[in-house]
Structure formats: C-alpha cells, structure tokens
Ligand code: 4AD
C-alpha cells in the first residue's frame with residue numbers, strides 16, 4: 001500500500017485517483033448510514049466518507065462512538081466536495097482502525113491549565129503542526145544565514161560556573177557536590193571561541209529562572225547567538241537585521257499558507273523585509289515615550305509596556321541603542337565618547353511584540369572590564385578565564401542573542417510565547 005499525505009489529496013490533480021492515507025481522527029459525525037470522518041496527519045485534515053452500503057453497518061456503527069484521535073488507515077477515490085474542508089473528500093472503499101482512543105481528554109472548551117497538564121495531547125491540535133513547522137524554518141534559516149556568511153557552528157557548555165546575565169535568573173545545579181548553573185547565554189564561551197575561529201555561532205537552550213509569568217518569558221528557550229572578531233556594534237547590527245529579514249523571507253517562501261491559516265497579517269509581516277531597520281538611540285526613545293505620555297525618565301529600564309509603545313511608532317523592527325550603562329550587563333563596551341552609555345543594542349519586533357534580540361560590542365579592555373565587574377558587584381575571581389581573553393591578544397568584537405521563541409511568536413503572530421514551544425517551561429510548570 002502506498003500512502004499519500006493529506007496535503008497531496010487536497011488538490012484538483014488528485015480528483016478521480018484512488019489514494020490511501022493514514023492519520024488520526026480529528027472530528028467525526030454519522031448521518032444515517034454514512035460516517036464523515038475527518039482525518040488529520042502532519043500536513044492537514046481531509047474528510048473520509050464511510051458508507052455502510054459499501055463497508056458495512058458495523059463499521060459505521062463503531063465510528064459513531066469512536067474516540068477522537070484514534071489512528072486509522074483509509075483508502076478510496078478522491079472527489080470534489082463543496083461541504084468538506086479544503087473542498088475534497090475521500091470516498092472510502094477500505095477503512096481500518098489501527099489504534100483505539102478511549103475518552104480522549106481534550107474535548108474542546110477546557111481552560112489553559114488543564115490543557116497544559118495535557119500538553120502532550122494538546123499539541124496534536126492542527127495549529128501546532130503549523131507553528132512547529134514555522135519554528136523549524138526559522139531555526140533552519142538562522143543556521144543557513146550564519147553558515148553562508150562564514151560563521152562556524154560551535155558547541156558551548158550548558159553547565160557553567162558563573163552568570164552571564166545576572167544572578168537573579170540563574171538556575172542552580174548540584175554539580176558533583178559543588179554549585180553550578182544552567183547557562184543563560186553562550187556568549188562568554190563564544191567570546192573565547194572567536195580567538196580560534198573568528199566568526200562563530202551556536203543554537204542552544206538557554207535558561208532563565210524568571211520569577212514572574214509573562215506572555216514573553218520562558219524558563220527554557222532556544223538561543224541563536226553569533227560572535228565575531230573585529231566586528232563593531234554597527235557591523236553586528238547589520239548582521240542582525242539581515243538575519244531577521246532572511247528568517248521572515250524564508251517563512252514567507254516556505255510556510256505562507258501556515259501563516260494565513262494561523263490568522264497572521266502577512267502584509268504587515270512583509271514590512272520586515274525592508275532593511276535597514278531604523279536605529280533609535282535610548283535618549284530618543286525616552287523622548288518619544290515622554291511625548292506619548294508614558295511615565296519614564298532617562299536611566300529607567302524599558303519594560304514590555306514601553307517597548308510596545310515604541311514599536312507602534314514604526315512598521316518594521318527597530319534597533320534601540322546606546323543604553324545607560326547601569327541598566328546593561330557588565331560585558332558591554334562603554335562608549336568612549338560618552339562614558340555613561342554602552343555600545344549595546346536591542347532589536348524590537350513591531351506590532352507590539354518588542355525585544356527579540358539583545359547584543360552589542362564587548363568591552364575589550366582589561367581594566368575597563370574589571371572596573372565594570374566591580375561596579376556591578378561581581379567577583380572578578382569568578383571570571384578569571386573571561387578576563388584572560390583581554391590579556392592575551394584582545395580584539396574588538398561584537399555579538400548578539402536572538403530568542404527563537406520570541407521570533408516565532410512575532411513571525412507567526414502568536415499571543416503567548418508558550419504557543420511557540422511544544423513543552424513550555426515556566427514557573428510552576430515542569431510537567432509533562
Ligand atoms: O537580552 P539577553 O538577556 O542577552 C543575552 O543573553 C546576551 N548574552 C546574548 C548575546 O549577546 N550573545 O537575551 C537575548 C535574547 C532576548 O533578546 C530574547 O529574545 C531572549 O534572548 N530571551 C528570552 N526568551 C524567552 N524567555 C526568556 N526568559 C528570555 N530571556 C531572554
């Protein structure tokens with residue numbers, strides 16, 4: 001038996017052909033002596049008509065009470081059908097139930113916590129196949145982009161001895177009796193690797209023990225991070241905007257129908273193909289926000305509400321740059337012409353989504369870095385190896401980190417980051 005995927009059956013060319021499909025029962029209804037079974041596979045949903053006059057009353061009777069998500073094999077001739085989803089149906093001449101499904105726990109209308117307890121089953125909902133395929137394309141495009149520009153993919157450690165992004169969100173691990181942490185970012189290790197390979201990137205899980213539950217924070221997320229020797233902040237911003245435009249281009253090319261099915265405004269997304277993106281200095285951002293009536297002053301960290309307000313002023317992603325040094329990490333290079341700010345940038349996604357990338361030029365001077373560590377209350381002994389990079393042939397260098405789920409959330413137009421990952425991790429949620 002040769003099988004076809006549902007997407008190949010939902011086509012005018014398939015009409016009149018006899019096909020076999022296999023999948024799971026998504027919906028079913030029995031009317032008189034006919035069962036209308038909607039079968040789902042990884043590519044879509046198609047209606048299969050089981051007629052008792054051909055396949056017997058006992059099968060139709062069984063289908064009347066069969067549980068959703070039972071697995072089945074069906075063969076038959078493809079016909080046009082106005083009432084079937086997608087416009088085609090399979091008139092079954094062969095139908096086998098492979099795996100029964102009794103009392104499938106998701107019937108429709110359940111609350112989010114219940115659904116998350118059943119996440120292993122909830123992800124069978126057809127929208128997740130579309131989202132996870134978009135995520136696949138985003139990650140593939142990310143890898144392709146860096147490889148095509150001469151970056152080497154490397155494998156930094158996940159278990160680390162010290163913080164990259166501040167102690168507040170570290171996950172401790174018992175490491176053979178001493179304390180270690182799950183990595184928040186590969187950055188510090190990528191910085192060591194540029195002295196070997198010059199341009200490197202990694203795609204790894206990152207961990208943040210975020211105390212609050214928000215729409216855009218996960219405790220575990222996928223992090224795409226490049227780092228390049230000899231690159232200025234502006235050089236790295238060019239990579240960042242071209243990366244994001246490339247990801248959007250690939251998703252539009254390969255997964256446009258998924259975007260449409262998910263309700264994404266595709267025209268709005270296309271604006272992100274227009275590079276370069278506007279560069280907005282932190283100072284200007286504060287002015288814009290004040291004019292809009294938000295209660296912020298120079299020196300404040302910008303949260304989700306401020307980012308949202310800023311993104312609504314533009315229709316493409318925007319860069320925010322030159323932040324006050326005390327709101328940014330110790331490794332960011334102090335602007336030599338304006339020592340109260342650092343050469344850091346964030347890329348904010350439009351339509352209210354906000355930060356998807358954080359990066360910048362790294363402090364490459366030993367003494368300046370040491371001073372910044374002390375300012376931020378870090379113990380330089382914990383970072384001896386990292387300081388060494390400034391002692392032995394230091395070079396100017398820059399990098400950034402893109403949160404894959406943040407990017408997918410924006411590209412697919414999702415309203416919560418948990419939708420962008422199959423088994424979301426956040427406070428009070430580690431099962432299933
Ligand atoms: O801005 P962040 O904290 O920067 C860094 O970690 C740098 N060391 C990266 C680098 O320069 N190599 O994080 C980078 C990105 C954010 O812009 C966001 O997209 C994502 O990581 N991110 C999260 N995504 C989901 N859940 C969280 N809790 C996240 N925290 C950061």
Ligand code: MG
Nearest residue numbers: 346355357358
């Ligand atoms: Mg950030």
